Amino acid sequence: MSALDLPLIFTGLMGFAILAYVVLDGYDLGVGILLPAATPCEQNIMVSSIGPFWDANETWLVLGIGLLLVAFPVAHGMVLTALYLPVLVMLIGLILRGVAFEFRVKAQGWHRELWNWLFGCGSIIAALAQGLMLGLYVVGFAHGVGDYLFAAVVALGVAGGYVMLGGAWLIARTEGTLQHSATRWTRWGQIGVALGLLLVIVGTALENSTIREKWLQLPMLLLLLPLALIAVWSWVWHATRRLEHRLAGSSCANLSKHEWMPFFGAVSIYVIAFLGLGYSLFPYIVVARLTIWQAAAHPSSLRFVLIGALIVLPMILAYSVFSYYVFRGKVRE
Amino acid sequence: MENTDALWLARAQFGLNIAFHILFVSISLALSWILVYLRIQYARTGKARWRSAFNLWTRVFALTFAVGVVSGIVMSFQFGTNWPGYMNTVGNIAGPLLAFEVLTAFFLEAAFLGVMLYGFNRVPGWVHVGATLLVAIGTTVSAFWILALNSWMQTPVGYTHDGHELISASWLQVIFNPSFPLRLVHMLIASGVTAAFVVAGLSALRLLRAPSDKAAYISWRTGAVMAAVLAPAQALVGDLHGLSTLEHQPAKVAAMEALWETRAQAPLVLFATVNQAEQRNEHVIALPGFSSLILRHRFDGEVKGLKEFAPDIPPVAPVFYAFRVMVGLGVLMIALALWGVLRTRHGRQPSRVMLRIFALFAFSGWAAVVAGWMVTEIGRQPWLVYGMLRTKDAVGPISPARLGASLTAYLIVYGILLLSYIVVITHLARSGLHASSELHKDKALSQASAS
Structure with a gap:
């Protein structure tokens, strides 16, 4: 057992939880951000489409933070105190969103309008704050003007990514005019993603020597990941455009097998970008200051949690799949 | 100076958050089991009243759970x-x-909450019953772990030092630490009583408006009977829990009793104003010897006073007053629940006066729960982990200005949320649910999904 590299395993687990979070809560935050762009009737359908899932989606954030706390307690304190303000803003965004979700169902008239508005606001606030957190994390919590600018760009990219995921989710789960609008929304999001990624890659290459050296160690990867990103990105762009035209051309033939494709494409963009990020930062848990082995908790604690996680995680995945299976198909009310 | 400010603000912020969180958790924990009961009754009898009661309280649960989740997420970050x-x-x-x-x-x-809330027409009945049950099991398992941790902070055992790190020597000992079993039971029952009074109180409001609403009547009855069983049981468990605290955290008990000097025949102070600076009580009304009787079960039993524990004396006034609020409310709740149930035996209807009193007591559990947690948490001070880590040594480097600003933000957001929550669930319960239209909609939906 002692032969196992526990910190590495926990980095993997934490990475998985965070990736699951940004993809899963990403689509429902995206739907929230898009809410103000829709008609009242569409808004109800949009919220219904994420109703059974948002709670479990947000739990991945708690797991990610929980694993950071369990496996790297020192880093947990360092990261969260350094990110105090964006974390506070994100939490308030998530609070507004989570409760607006339940309150809006029970409200009528202008009350419902107000909760809808808070739902949208909370979503965009949470998305931007998360992007800001990621940006500041990557620059190692430096405080220069350039660092904040960088973080702001990342924030925009992350919010754009959520819009892309949310739009693609709506393409898969809705029909009619809402689905038609969603094909456009997805591409708005893609523009944000493209700008964000481009600026981040160029900015990092120019300014961050640690990460640049990391990239130069493996030129193949440096070439492959961006190429893969560009390929998937353009493919999603074309797929949504094609769908938009078909939907506009009425008479619609059977589209169902294409409707999930943009979503899977959008998820792939996230996965590829995440892998690139993971490679760039490894082995640091706090950039340039603390590696995963330096920050790791005692092996006795890690072993205890690992055994539990290996038993429970498959069950979590199984009943998550069950939940998505129960609520499969188009949302109609 | 700056450090004390930061410590005070960090504690105020965390305390606010944890108190806000426990309000919703103390309802949802037991409400989930009430839902299991209502759902099984519907499955058994097929009567519309159970279905509408289940529907109504599921909505209340969803709202309660959502606020509990978001405030819980805040806490997971505030640890860091x-x-x-x-x-x-x-x-x-x-x-x-x-x-x-x-x-x-x-x-x-989270996963089965989705199935419970939105899956009624999408899954077979037994799966829906199962999902409701799993939600309840989930909330209870959650309470298990968090109370294991809290209890360990009160009575830390099962650990050892490995060089400079503190690690677990036995996880079983850590989890089942001395104060854990009673604290868990005390909290589960507290949640049961709180949820029972919410259900009975809000249903009483509905009954005042629509006396013939059958779903409201069975909800009221369910809540009242549950309270009548659990509230007296809580008195018993609370007493045992107090005795265990005397054994493990005598300073906390001395603060609960505002007992400064170690003495035999310790008086039971019913009321006093506590002067912490001069370490004495003023305006005392006390029953001589009764504290010894309660704690040692003998009039001449010796009880340790606060001065024995100097300089680690907790803030006495909040612990002393909060304890009296908890016990006082507990006694009133026991009386009300027993009166309500005994007067409505053999199908007799509750009087309007009784319904009004139940409505007044709808959220009384909240006050008792928060007071109880204040006793146990403030009573542990100045320790964060009893005898091991002082709260002041755990505080972070966040500046008082930031803490103050974020505390204000939380206060505003939580204030609005609490108000909205009370308004919305009161409104939901008062307007009730029209069983027939709900069932009609269900049938239409299941036909649509079948075709």
Whole structure:
């Protein structure tokens, strides 16, 4: 057992939880951000489409933070105190969103309008704050003007990514005019993603020597990941455009097998970008200051949690799949 | 000076958050089991009243759960932002317990909550009953882990030092630490009583408006009977819990009793104003010897006074007053619940006066729960982990200005949320649900999905 590299395993687990979070809560935050762009009737359908899932989606954030706390307690304190303000803003965004979700169902008239508005606001606030957190994390919590600018760009990219995921989710789960609008929304999001990624890659290459050296160690990867990103990105762009035209051309033939494709494409963009990020930062848990082995908790604690996680995680995945299976198909009310 | 400000603000912020969180958790924990009962009754009898009662309280549950989840997420972050020293010192113990809560409880609740709320017409009846049950199991497992951790902070055992780190020597000892079993039972029953009074109180409001609403009547009855069983049981468990506290945390008990000097025939102070600076009580009304009788079960039993524990004396006034609020409310709640149930035996209807009193007491459990937690948490001070880590040594480097600003933000947001919550669930319960139209909609939906 002692032969196992526990910190590495926990980095993997934490990475998985965070990736699951940004993809899963990403689509429902995206739907929230898009809410103000829709008609009242569409808004109800949009919220219904994420109703059974948002709670479990947000739990991945708690797991990610929980694993950071369990496996790297020192880093947990360092990261969260350094990110105090964006974390506070994100939490308030998530609070507004989570409760607006339940309150809006029970409200009528202008009350419902107000909760809808808070739902949208909370979503965009949470998305931007998360992007800001990621940006500041990557620059190692430096405080220069350039660092904040960088973080702001990342924030925009992350919010754009959520819009892309949310739009693609709506393409898969809705029909009619809402689905038609969603094909456009997805591409708005893609523009944000493209700008964000481009600026981040160029900015990092120019300014961050640690990460640049990391990239130069493996030129193949440096070439492959961006190429893969560009390929998937353009493919999603074309797929949504094609769908938009078909939907506009009425008479619609059977589209169902294409409707999930943009979503899977959008998820792939996230996965590829995440892998690139993971490679760039490894082995640091706090950039340039603390590696995963330096920050790791005692092996006795890690072993205890690992055994539990290996038993429970498959069950979590199984009943998550069950939940998505129960609520499969188009949302109609 | 700055450090004391930061400590005070960090505590105020965390205290506000944890108190806000417990309001919703103390309802949802037991309400989930009430839902299981209502759902099974519907499955058994097929009567519309059970279905509409289930529907109504599911909506209340969804709202309660949502506020509980978001305030819980805030807490998972505040461990790091407010108390980095806590994780640095006991992270090897606290981390795994919190991780197990997420792994074994949060996902279970969240996933099956979706099925419970939106799946009535999408899954077979038994799956829906099962989902409702799993949500309840999830909330209870969650309470298990978090109370294991809290109890360990009160009575830390089962650990050892490995060089400079504190690690677990036996996880079984850590989890089943001395104060855990009674604290868990005390909290589960507290939640049961709180939820029972919410259900009975809000149903009473509905009955005042629509006396013939059958769903409201069965809800009221369910809540009242539950309260009548659990509230007296709580008195018993609370007494045992107090005795265990006397054994493990005598300073806390001395603060609860505002007893400064060690003495035999210790008086039971019914009321007093506490003067912490001069370490004495003023305006005392006391029953001589009764504190010894309660704690030692003999009039001449010796009880340790606060001065024995100097300089580690907790703030006495809040612990002393909060304890009296908890016990006082508990006694009133026992009386009300027993009166309500005994007067409505053999199908007799509750009088309007009784319904009004139940409505007045709808949220009384909240006050009792928060007071109880104040006793146990403030009573542990100045320790964060009893005898091991002082709260002041765990506070983070966040500036008082930031803490103050974020505390204000939380106060505003939580104030609005609490108000909205009370308004919305009161409105929901008062207007009730029209069983016939709901069932009609169900039938239409199931036909649509079948075709």
